[in-house]
Amino acid sequence: MTGFDRRTFVAGLAMAGLITGGGRRARADDLPGVTDAEIKIGSTTSLSGPVSALGIQARCQDAFFRMVNEAGGIAGRKITYIYYDDGFSPPRTVEQTRRLVESDGVAFLFNTLGTAPNSAIVKYLNQKKVPHLFLSVNGDKWGDYKTNPWTMGFAPSARIEAQIFAKHALQQNPSVKFAILYQNDDLGKDYVAGVRDVLQGSFEKQATTVPHEVSDPTVDSQIVQLKQSGADVLLSGTTAKFVAQSIKRVYELQWKPTHYIANGAASIAGVLIPAGAERSTGVIASAYLKDATDPTWADDAGTKEYVDFLAKYFPDGKMNDSYILYAYTVAGVLMKVLEQCNGTFTRENIMKQATSLKDLQMPTMLPGILVNTSPTNYHPIRQVQLQRFDGAAWKRFGGIIEGAEI
Template sequence: MLAMDRRALLAGSASSALALLAPRAARADDMTGVSATEIKIGSTTSLSGPVSALGVQARCQDAFFRMINESGGIAGRKITYIYYDDGFSPPKTLEQVRRLLEQDQVSFLFNMLGTAPNSAVVKYVNAKKVPHLFLSVNGDKWGNYKENPWTMGFAPSARIESQIYTKYMLQQKPDAKIAILYQNDDLGKDYVGGVRDVLGSDFDKRVTAIAHEAADPTVDSQLVSLRASGADMLLSGTTAKFVAQSIRKAYDLQWKATHFIASGGASITGVLIPAGPERAVGVISSAYVKDASDPAWASDPGIGDYLAFMKKYFPDGNPHESYNTYAYTVAKVLMQVLTQCDGHFSRENIMKQASNLKDMQVPTMLPGIKVNTSPTNYHPLRQVQLQRFDGTGWKRFGNIIEGADI
């Protein structure tokens, strides 16, 4: 009887040990959201709220995945893309991401919109070891592979962008005074940080920076205060709605400062036309994706494929809307990641392949701009080209600028 008890005890101990080990083994090869016929992808976006114009990106990507499915899917699996509206409200984002992971059981999260919304879920997602890929954000922190190894941004960092703007302005006017309108979050603070990087100890003497909140109805009062600083350069380090307002108000104030705007607010149809194209003449931004409305790309094969996609799969979308070109471009990069998975779609391998992109050239990106990632580089894009609005379209000028070189 004693021997049997000992055997039972040993068997129970072994079972307990296996029970402890089993979850670790499952996590190492976590195939949640993947079956023999399907890969589930999740996202949140702003179909309502202060930046609802950007919600079109998810709709465009939904159409892109339908195109992929019609052509056979990826490694014989169809893509099921589930995206929910969070209204650009961080508590709602967390609610919707929990729904995606715990109820819908998606494999990974893709191109989620917004700094504050993503900040609300990043710890939760990383604790669950779910790939949180190619976020639609510009913050520098989204490349922090040490703190958040399952999270990766996509676009060039706002900090790099503002460094480039400041360098360019100082080349034109070495003693320039600078005014910064920034959204009071990580995105806006990166724009301030980039200017500080360049100016160093001169920052406080030459810069007037005023914040606004994402929920503010307007930024008119901030523009009036910034105008009083007498600055030669205005940097609108904020989101689309407020970029449009800053363009309009600066014009109404007859402020002749050189106006730089966040690349995320450079949409002609979503920002410049609402602001008034005549008010936006001379505004400068940066680009890494081709402008489908630019005659320079009329015979470009990459833009041709994009326009054909829009006509067939997303006819309600505006093919000249930069948000759509961007959405298509990011989806192309995701397809490369899934192709590199070679049929093995564990969460671990998806993340491994996302951090192993080498000199990828996407046909809708500007010539010379390449996607590169590694286990110690979670900033896929570091290159831009400056562009100036002439009242009808963006005109690029200067060379491709590598962020690491500035």
């Protein structure tokens, strides 16, 4: 099986004996969160608070696991998915995570949301040796397998994304000069680090960096400063509000750099249209998932499966909501991990299989983008395809680009 497909997934599990429970049973005391009938999975998310829109990811995954259970579950066990609202507040994340581990007795945590919430629980989970899988974050530190061997991110990190932007810019002009607007936190600093990885000794000569604080009302003065550097390329390594501001200010200054923006701020409805379609025309972002609304994928089997899933199991979901597509995709990757466990669901084996994914092509990922992990690679996705906004929609171009080895 190369990726998650509902029909082939169910058939494959049945042939392997996983639905009927053909795997070896371990002693109950070796299997927290696992019985002959169920596997308990836990998560924290933001159903309230400043980023409550992201809570739809957990709701989608709840529907996804319901679909899996209707197909017979995993190794004869149904998935019990428990997720709690933390309001994007780290102290509440700590409280709810302890509840999941110590009261609910989950086997592992899956797709917990947010950098600050995950930072508050990562040490606890690693001390407890609880798998902390496929976090909904984009910081590079979540690939640090030496410090946190029980924790793994999922999407391309900001550092990998910046590496890819830099590689593409240098392909166009090896002597290009970079201007980097970055948020003065882990996210923004990853964008600076990614460009430095590629430029190496030429970084000081070819790059100008200007930070901003999340409390700043605007980044207008920073964009003026970066324009004065004479750069040919602008990388806005920041969050949605400030990316929109940078697009507006670049246009007002009649500056015409090649403008790369963070994937997390690539929303047409949330960023580009508010910034102005004309102003946003030409900006470049990265992509690794198929857009279900793109006519390119109208006859694509993986996209049809996704659309069918929405219709049957998650009718409140919108096809153009990238958060839902992401949630569906990462849940499919988790199913591959549990399939590879072959009925042995100790925490150690779950983590072993999570770090043993080889050239996995998910049906909702762009062709050629593969999921790969190993005991020394906790960055499941290191490849993207670039896309350019044409004033109405994103248009992909070029081939698959992979992040630099560091």
